[in-house]
Amino acid sequence: MAHGPAKGIKRWLFTTNHKDIGTLYLWFSFAMFLVGGLFAMIIRAELFQPGMQLVTPEFFNQMTTMHGLVMVFGAIMPAFVGLANWMIPLMIGAPDMALPRMNNLSFWILPFAFLILVATLFMEGGGPNFGWTFYAPLSTTYAPDSVNYFIFAIHLMGASSIMGAINIIATVLNMRAPGMTLMKMPLFVWTWLITAFLLLAVMPVLAGAVTMMLMDINFGTSFFDAAGGGDPVLFQHIFWFFGHPEVYIIILPAFGVISAIIPTFSRKPLFGYSSMVYATAAIAFLSFIVWAHHMFTVGMPLAGELYFMYATMLIAVPTGVKVFNWITTMFRGAISFETPMLFAIAFVILFTIGGFTGLMLAIAPSDIQYHDSYFVVAHFHYVMVAGAVFSGTAAVYYWLPKWCGRMYNETMGKLHFWIAFIGFNIAFFPQHFLGLAGMPRRYADYALQFADWNMVSSIGAFIYGAAQILFLYNVIATIVAGKPVKEAKVWEGAEGLEWTVPTPAPYHTFATPPAVK
Amino acid sequence: MASESNYYYVPESSKLPIFTALGMGLCAYGAGSWVQGHSPMVFLIGAVILAAVLWAWFGAVIRENLAGLYNERVERSFVWGMSWFIFSEVMFFAVFFGALFYVRTIALPELGSPLETELLWKGFEPSWPLHVTPEMAVAGEAAKFKGPREIIDPWHIPLINTIILLSSSVTVHFAHTALKNANRRMFIGWLAVTVLLGAIFLGFQIYEYGEAYRHLGLTLNAGIYGTTFFMLTGFHGAHVTIGTFMLLVQLVRAIKGHFSADNCFGFEASSWYWHFVDVVWVGLFIFVYVLGS
Structure with a gap:
């Protein structure tokens, strides 16, 4: 296994190296982030003023749908799989991922899947226009013809995720260095182990949902058609049985990243390590039994509403444990505020805001007011963007010097952070007000009283979008011409095996496992 | 080290x-x-x-x-990989079983509730098997979704198939034991019997589908009963096909002498898959055939 990287494009097409594949995932994810971001910019540009200016309502619907799908499945999930590929073998002292060829396969499925998905926009009748949650019968009886391509694209993404998850589980359970017991693993590894389990449990459920759609649309079954004895609400149950664990699939690895960064820049070990592990497991368990809180207005029995309300609120307990531990880690630490730490602290604050609005939405009687309003949009962008995306950004700044042996420009990093932080809040905080005032989500036009905050929100979105160009520039500038770093331990407060290998990390690491005390 | x-x-x-x-x-x-x-x-x-x-x-x-490149640790990765793959397959079947349970316990009673039958589906009465779909209750013979006239009797072909598939799980286990005892002839023999049983099962299943389509009015379009019946048994049948093919490949490899008592992961993984499709069938037999008639 002394083989080095192949030359040219072949290195990337045929690689079995976890670092190469991690890099591929991360660049693909960023490309999709820009594509999904472009869709978001179109949405915010149209909503800049009331009335229809730029696009047709039909195209607007395709934009909201594709924005959601591309961001969830194309940008955020692959970003964390990329981080897992790069970091898990380094963190547990493994020579590579457990199943290296399947690793390459699970990446290369994604470009095909998203090629098909994005191509639907150019097909007759347009792309998917039924929202990223694709509720039946909008996505079956009333769907554009391209829905079939959407269905098979989802199947591809699911196959990729399942293979990726299997690989991560096998790696973590089988490839740890001697002495690296489960309770000595870095939290990023723990959160990914649990995330991989969630993926294996729910991606097949999503596959089942789209398969039922496919059969209903083309082969005359009646899963979601009451005329044949089925039920459209069945779709919502199945979708959210996938969909709720899915949001933890997105956020748990983000928790892991934050749990690595905060101790480093606080120069203190993570507070309450084992409670972090148990909290992660508890969140994962609870995520399976709360799905119908997305469906409070669908007409459930009162007992159902009460159960799903209280079960959902229960998630605040382990999540609170996590936030408490992050803050207590910082308490009396020797904190310095490098870019990764800024993003991590912003994560803790903004994610907590998103968590609190989540609690508000969990209250069944008030959810009936908030349901499908911009309040919901604001809520999940606080957890998806300020949560997952900020965490992913923090991770890139944090590990980039280890990856490429060069330090990013700290001034530019901080500038990126402040523009992103301010732009994000200008974009999404007013959406709480819009939602509470009654503006529904997924509408191309709105009543005049919503005009002011929509304009503010659009301006914030443009600022946040522009910040990403700065990010891209900073990363490329670092890789090409950043100040070289020689120390194995790039950050003085950092702990863990990944900081014991040389910088930049050699193509192959830990061919023989290190001994862990 | x-x-x-x-x-x-x-x-x-x-x-x-x-x-x-x-x-x-x-x-x-x-x-x-x-x-x-x-x-x-x-x-x-x-x-x-x-x-x-x-x-x-x-x-x-x-x-x-x-070539001996796979040591014990590599094999353990394969073991974890196959186990978790089977777990994901379990979840795939779970969603179709879930749909069946949801329809029977929640959707159909709701469709038959006074409010629905007053406003939407006049004269609809929920039953299982659902011979008269809500659409049929309103539109009669003009309906697109026409429930099945009859359904499959669980105590004929499905019972035979249950016996066949359960036996095949036993025979594949015998094959495994024979391999562990280095008894090559018995290993190949029991494995061949397993493949044969899988093929017979599929033959019966195809025959049953033919009967359903030709004589019983039980089709994919036969309302929610036909939908759940064919999707559950159909995906199971597809998995039996894959499982039989996997075991067939292992049989060829066995004849070529690829396996020994301590190097037989390909065979073991296929047999786990086979046990999995067997367990799913037991679920089908109980919940689709017996409790569905």
């Missing part, structure tokens, strides 16, 4: 994965256009590429195994 070369086998860079992805991508795109009534050509090209690459891939894995 393990030496560098044999701690863990990390394969060289490989053309196999990306061509697998190409095959899958073409299959997905081709299937999307095929179901819309276009030619299946793209799908077929994808399927051929996929089959060829998988042939090459499994061939490479078998060669590497025979």
Whole structure:
């Protein structure tokens, strides 16, 4: 296994190296982030003023749908799989991922899947226009013809995720260095182990949902058609049985990243390590039994509403444990505020805001007011963007010097952070007000009283979008011409095996496992 | 401490994965256009590429195994991989079982509630099997979804198939025991019997489907009963087909002498898969056939 990287494009097409594949995932994810971001910019540009200016309502619907799908499945999930590929073998002292060829396969499925998905926009009748949650019968009886391509694209993404998850589980359970017991693993590894389990449990459920759609649309079954004895609400149950664990699939690895960064820049070990592990497991368990809180207005029995309300609120307990531990880690630490730490602290604050609005939405009687309003949009962008995306950004700044042996420009990093932080809040905080005032989500036009905050929100979105160009520039500038770093331990407060290998990390690491005390 | 070369086998860079992805991508795109009534050509090209690459891939894995590149730790990765793959398959079936339970316990009683029957589906009465769909209750013979006239009697072919499949789980276990005792002839014999039982099961299943379509009015379009019946048994049948094929490959490998008592992961993984389809069938027999009639 002394083989080095192949030359040219072949290195990337045929690689079995976890670092190469991690890099591929991360660049693909960023490309999709820009594509999904472009869709978001179109949405915010149209909503800049009331009335229809730029696009047709039909195209607007395709934009909201594709924005959601591309961001969830194309940008955020692959970003964390990329981080897992790069970091898990380094963190547990493994020579590579457990199943290296399947690793390459699970990446290369994604470009095909998203090629098909994005191509639907150019097909007759347009792309998917039924929202990223694709509720039946909008996505079956009333769907554009391209829905079939959407269905098979989802199947591809699911196959990729399942293979990726299997690989991560096998790696973590089988490839740890001697002495690296489960309770000595870095939290990023723990959160990914649990995330991989969630993926294996729910991606097949999503596959089942789209398969039922496919059969209903083309082969005359009646899963979601009451005329044949089925039920459209069945779709919502199945979708959210996938969909709720899915949001933890997105956020748990983000928790892991934050749990690595905060101790480093606080120069203190993570507070309450084992409670972090148990909290992660508890969140994962609870995520399976709360799905119908997305469906409070669908007409459930009162007992159902009460159960799903209280079960959902229960998630605040382990999540609170996590936030408490992050803050207590910082308490009396020797904190310095490098870019990764800024993003991590912003994560803790903004994610907590998103968590609190989540609690508000969990209250069944008030959810009936908030349901499908911009309040919901604001809520999940606080957890998806300020949560997952900020965490992913923090991770890139944090590990980039280890990856490429060069330090990013700290001034530019901080500038990126402040523009992103301010732009994000200008974009999404007013959406709480819009939602509470009654503006529904997924509408191309709105009543005049919503005009002011929509304009503010659009301006914030443009600022946040522009910040990403700065990010891209900073990363490329670092890789090409950043100040070289020689120390194995790039950050003085950092702990863990990944900081014991040389910088930049050699193509192959830990061919023989290190001994862990 | 393990030496560098044999701690863990990390394969060289490989053309196999990306061509697998190409095959899958073409299959997905081709299937999307095929179901819309276009030619299946793209799908077929994808399927051929996929089959060829998988042939090459499994061939490479078998060669590497025979060359002794896989140590115990590598095999443990395969064990975890196959186990969690089967777990994901369990979840795939769970969603279809879930749909069946949801329809029977929640959707149908709701459709038959006074409010629905007053406003939407006059005269609809929920029952299982659902011979008269809500649409039929209103539109009669003009309905698109017509429930089945009759359903499959669980105590004939399904019972026989249950016995066949349960026996095949036992025979594959006998094969395993024979392999562990280094009894090559018994190993090959019991494995061949298992493959044969799988094929017989599929034959009966095809016959049953023929009966359902020709004589019982039980089709994929026969309302929610037909939907759940065919989707559950159909996906199970597809998995039995895959499982039989897997065991057939292992049989060929067994005859070629690829397996020994301590190097037989390919066979063991196939047998786990076989036990899994067997357990799913027991669920089907109980919840679809027996409790569904």
